[in-house]
Amino acid sequence: MAERKPPGMGFETWIDKQVREAQERGEFDDLPLTGKPLPPRRPGDEYAWIREKLASEGESADALLPTPLRLRKEIHKLPETLRDVRSEQAVRDVVGELNERIVQWLRAPSGPNIPVGPVDADAVVAEWRVARAERLAAERQVTQERAAAAEQAAAAARAAEEARSSGNPLSPLTWLNWWRRQIGRRGDRTP
Numbered sequence: 317m318a319e320r321k322p323p324g325m326g327f328e329t330w331i332d333k334q335v336r337e338a339q340e341r342g343e344f345d346d347l348p349l350t351g352k353p354l355p356p357r358r359p360g361d362e363y364a365w366i367r368e369k370l371a372s373e374g375e376s377a378d379a380l381l382p383t384p385l386r387l388r389k390e391i392h393k394l395p396e397t398l399r400d401v402r403s404e405q406a407v408r409d410v411v412g413e414l415n416e417r418i419v420q421w422l423r424a425p426s427g428p429n430i431p432v433g434p435v436d437a438d439a440v441v442a443e444w445r446v447a448r449a450e451r452l453a454a455e456r457q458v459t460q461e462r463a464a465a466a467e468q469a470a471a472a473a474r475a476a477e478e479a480r481s482s483g484n485p486l487s488p489l490t491w492l493n494w495w496r497r498q499i500g501r502r503g504d505r506t507p
Contacts, residue, residue: 382427387418391435398444399451407444411437 321330338344357364370377378386390397391414401407415434422432472492 382430383421384425384427384430384432387414387421387432388430390414391432394435394440395443395447398440399447401444404441404444407441408437411435411440 366380367377370379378389381389394411394414398407398410401410415437418432418434
């Protein structure tokens with residue numbers, strides 16, 4: 317810890333003396349980023365250091381918002397938050413915990429006067445069911461498409477094996493390309 321400024325000495329000279337003595341002791345040697353330029357800053361962005369500090373701490377800028385704004389953002393992001401939740405009871409638990417924080421804020425509001433109310437758990441569960449059904453249908457479709465592609469690959473492999481075993485010197489890929497050319501020529505003839 318630095319000693320107190322002696323009476324009668326100006327602040328600038330006292331600070332300069334502190335820095336000079338620290339340099340002489342070698343306290344500024346081997347610091348990280350020594351000799352590298354400072355990171356660029358946008359002009360007029362005086363809060364960039366706050367964002368950088370939050371990022372280094374693993375926090376988001378939402379942590380700096382007043383409570384009612386933070387709660388409204390959580391309500392708005394609720395469908396995204398519940399996307400990976402597996403059961404209806406877990407959805408109700410998440411909504412219940414959010415509603416508990418909303419009620420606590422309503423009992424002793426602080427910050428700007430922004431209207432925030434509890435979330436209807438039944439409506440959120442209904443939205444979650446619809447979104448989950450759509451997601452499961454999309455996953456089933458992807459699975460079916462992958463199975464069809466695997467089946468086609470297996471059929472091509474079987475055809476290649478049959479062509480090899482029958483003594484045909486042409487590979488199935490050659491036959492496939494020949495047929496594609498024939499179909500393409502036939503398509504050129506149609507008006």
